[in-house]
Amino acid sequence: MTKITYREAVRAGLREALQRDSKVFLMGEDVGKYGGTYACSNGFLDEFGPERIRDTPLSESTFVGAGIGAALGGLRPIVEVMTVNFSLLALDQILNNAATLRHMSGGQFSIPLVVRMATGAGRQVAAQHSHSLEGWYAHIPGITVVTPATVTDARGMLLTALKNPDPVFIFEHAYLYSMEGELEDGPPAVDLSRAVVRRPGKDVSLITFGGNLWKTLAAATRLAQDGIDAEVVDLRVLRPLDIDTVLASVRTTHRAVVIDEAWRTGSFAAEVSARIMEGAFYDLDAPVARVCSEEVPIPYPKHLEDAALPSVEAVLQTARDLCPRSKK
Amino acid sequence: MSNTEALNNTRNLVLRLLNDIAPEADLTSLRPDLSFRDQLDLDSMDFLNFVVALHKEFQIEIPESDYPQYMTLNGCLAQLSAPRS
Amino acid sequence: MADFVMPTLGADMTEGTLVQWKKQAGDRVTKGEIIAEVDTEKAAIEVESHTTGTIERLLTQPGDKVPVGTVMAVIREDGQPTTAPIHEAARRAAVTTPVHRVEVAPVSPPQTGRLRISPAARKLAAERGLDPAHLQGTGPDGAITLEDIERAGAITEVTKPGGVADRQARMRQTIAAAMARSKREIPHYYLSTTIDMGRAVTWLKQANEARPMTERLLYGVLLIKAVALALRRVPEFNALWKDGAAVRSEGIHIGAAISLRQGGLVAPALHDADQLSLSDLMKTFQDLVKRARAGSLRSSEMSDPTITVTSLGEQGVEIVFGVIYPPQVALVGFGKLVERPWVTNGQVVPRPVVMVSLSADHRASDGHRGGVFLAEIDRLLQEPHIL
CATH class of the missing domain: 3.30.559.10 (Chloramphenicol acetyltransferase-like domain)
Incomplete structure (x- = not known):
């Protein structure tokens, strides 16, 4: 196993994709000369040239639309949108074109587009750069939505996404880029279909994805000190959701907490909670609980930002409250 | 109701009251001519509760000086079936 | 806040088993009022409260055997500020971390006629042919949980006729320990x-x-x-x-x-x-x-x-x-x-x-x-x- 940062993992995936297939190209704001807002494409301009590493104007609708066109024309574009907040400018292209054209053309057109974007808060970049809207994208049929949380997934999901005939949206939690992790052995490409149990346990299922996986694992470690054996499920793929893995976990533990950095109302956590209710109601020993962000635009000051986001402590307390009294 | 029936009823009632006081005692082997106290391991508190129970059940006053006459099953039956003035 | 602990009910009692709570979280208790029933080697004992106040939370569950001195419940004495039991955890969290608030769905008042029992517990009770109606819930908001159903089975075991001989044996041991200690230590x-x-x-x-x-x-x-x-x-x-x-x-x-x-x-x-x-x-x-x-x-x-x-x-x-x-x-x-x-x-x-x-x-x-x-x-x- 190799130790590597999440940023390096993303970069390794991009590089491998660019090397493997000449139809692959990277496009987005600052991906070329600047080397990527998060330095994921540092040095690529020299290595692959301006044809394949293209800086774009600050116009998300235009370059996402161009990516759709390129994919229709037979290329394999990787479009980088700086943050999910800005992707809203491209929402018309994404929802009305990328997600619908296969359907509207009776299967004649496919759009093998990969869009990467940063998501999430925690770096004091205030309300216009900090939101977690991947749950919104997961609402849209016709696209795949993934949230790599580990370095293995950060590298491998991109490679698999490029093989997909339909659009894949990769949400990279901005907080993770500088995090180090062990790159798992095995083929770099990973599946885009399964949720994974990151930590087995029998008392409560902590269900999460993306950047909150690490907070959740930290909470699970502390719960273990209290004698509560928490299972941590990393959803990995929000659409199509692997609900079977979630239900199997809940059927064992009888309790579930869903951790999601989005706002609670209409969050992806709400969807997971509803699916658990539909699929495992008679196995539940307590109501499904959620830990989400406070319903405010993510604040700028450090203490307020911390207070607005799901914390290890909040996961801990919520899980404890669900567990039998003998466990508290 | 014949005398025999009446006696049987009284006997059953007395045994029931004893059973209430000493639920774990085996009343089937109770010898009617011997004291309850030894057979059922009753103490003075139990015995007092027994005579108070008789008092309530049979609506009779039992002076303390008569207590010894209620210490066997036969004694109880004799007292309880005697004509009352 | 006053702790209600497993009391010493005799010289050589080291632990006791909670048989049942006579009070629930949120109930008022006055000093001397019976709050719990505890099973010792000698007998089932009704335990009184030493405090007047409101029960903040119950920590021990029926069937649990705990050492003497274990805090079994927390009683808020009169005049102390209220903290609803369910928010206690959140309150503690707020002290140690940034102001994160754990939102908890408002606790609806107990509904009449409808048992507060988790779906899984209801299913298990049905499988075991157990009527959960008389059970005391220890789960979130006092709901009956899987654990409560499992324990209900365990308590029935204890109170079976076979339990009497067992208790006698335990009582004999307790008397033996107390008397041996007496003769060993007391001139x-x-x-x-x-x-x-x-x-x-x-x-x-x-x-x-x-x-x-x-x-x-x-x-x-x-x-x-x-x-x-x-x-x-x-x-x-x-x-x-x-x-x-x-x-x-x-x-x-x-x-x-x-x-x-x-x-x-x-x-x-x-x-x-x-x-x-x-x-x-x-x-x-x-x-x-x-x-x-x-x-x-x-x-x-x-x-x-x-x-x-x-x-x-x-x-x-x-x-x-x-x-x-x-x-x-x-x-x-x-x-x-x-x-x-x-x-x-x-x-x-x-x-x-x-x-x-x-x-x-x-x-x-x-x-x-x-x-x-x-x-x-x-x-x-x-x-x-x-x-």
Whole structure:
């Protein structure tokens, strides 16, 4: 196993994709000369040239639309949108074109587009750069939505996404880029279909994805000190959701907490909670609980930002409250 | 109701009251001519509760000086079936 | 906030099993009110609250066996700020972390007619043919959970007929431990004297003639009252041995030895026996014997005795050589009331007499004071009307 940062993992995936297939190209704001807002494409301009590493104007609708066109024309574009907040400018292209054209053309057109974007808060970049809207994208049929949380997934999901005939949206939690992790052995490409149990346990299922996986694992470690054996499920793929893995976990533990950095109302956590209710109601020993962000635009000051986001402590307390009294 | 029936009823009632006081005692082997106290391991508190129970059940006053006459099953039956003035 | 802990209900009790809560989180309790039922080696004991307030949260679940001193519940004393049990965790979290608030769905009031039970627990109860209606929920918002159903099965096990023999065996062990400790640690000395009971017996006979049947006194009650009043004069015998010294007890709580017919004995407290009239003492004693045999004593009755009085006279023994029940420092034993030739004013007359004995801890008292104690009991029994 190799130790590597999440940023390096993303970069390794991009590089491998660019090397493997000449139809692959990277496009987005600052991906070329600047080397990527998060330095994921540092040095690529020299290595692959301006044809394949293209800086774009600050116009998300235009370059996402161009990516759709390129994919229709037979290329394999990787479009980088700086943050999910800005992707809203491209929402018309994404929802009305990328997600619908296969359907509207009776299967004649496919759009093998990969869009990467940063998501999430925690770096004091205030309300216009900090939101977690991947749950919104997961609402849209016709696209795949993934949230790599580990370095293995950060590298491998991109490679698999490029093989997909339909659009894949990769949400990279901005907080993770500088995090180090062990790159798992095995083929770099990973599946885009399964949720994974990151930590087995029998008392409560902590269900999460993306950047909150690490907070959740930290909470699970502390719960273990209290004698509560928490299972941590990393959803990995929000659409199509692997609900079977979630239900199997809940059927064992009888309790579930869903951790999601989005706002609670209409969050992806709400969807997971509803699916658990539909699929495992008679196995539940307590109501499904959620830990989400406070319903405010993510604040700028450090203490307020911390207070607005799901914390290890909040996961801990919520899980404890669900567990039998003998466990508290 | 014949005398025999009446006696049987009284006997059953007395045994029931004893059973209430000493639920774990085996009343089937109770010898009617011997004291309850030894057979059922009753103490003075139990015995007092027994005579108070008789008092309530049979609506009779039992002076303390008569207590010894209620210490066997036969004694109880004799007292309880005697004509009352 | 006051802690409600697993109490010591006897010298050698190290742990107890919570049988059931008599109160729920949110309920008011007043000092002395029964809050829980605890199973010890000796009996199921009703445990009283030492505090007046509101139960903040229950921490131990029925069926749990916990060591003495374990906090089983938290009681918010009157005047303390409210924190709803469910928010307690969130409140604590707020102290240690940035202001993250754990939002919890508002707790709806218990619905009438609809059992608060988790879907999984309901299913398990159905599978086991168990009616969950009478169970006490320990889950979120007091809901009945899987664990409650599983425990319900376990408790049924305990109360099965087979449990009686088991309890007797455990009681035997407890008595064995207490008595062995007593003989190992306490340097006993023994004193005895014979008391003329003529006056007391005559007085009692007359008193009972005047009383309705249901209010008659037992002779044993006179003995207990006499011991209680005598202790006022020799308070060193009404004490507990703690940390190398005798600590005199404030109240005179006579532990009355009560034999259980299935075997074993208990000596629960008659609280403030010196202050009760004979009638009240009789009623209290009657109630105590009844509950001792039904296995429903209260915690204070088990933990409060400051001295033990035993009367083995009913079985015909004339003198008792008692073993002190630690940490008490004395035990008074009465033998059988017998008619004996008695010399009074130069005449030999038949008299009902009783042998009273004192077993006392020589660390706490000396024989001279023991003699004073027995003489005082004798004196009081010569004046039954003042008892």
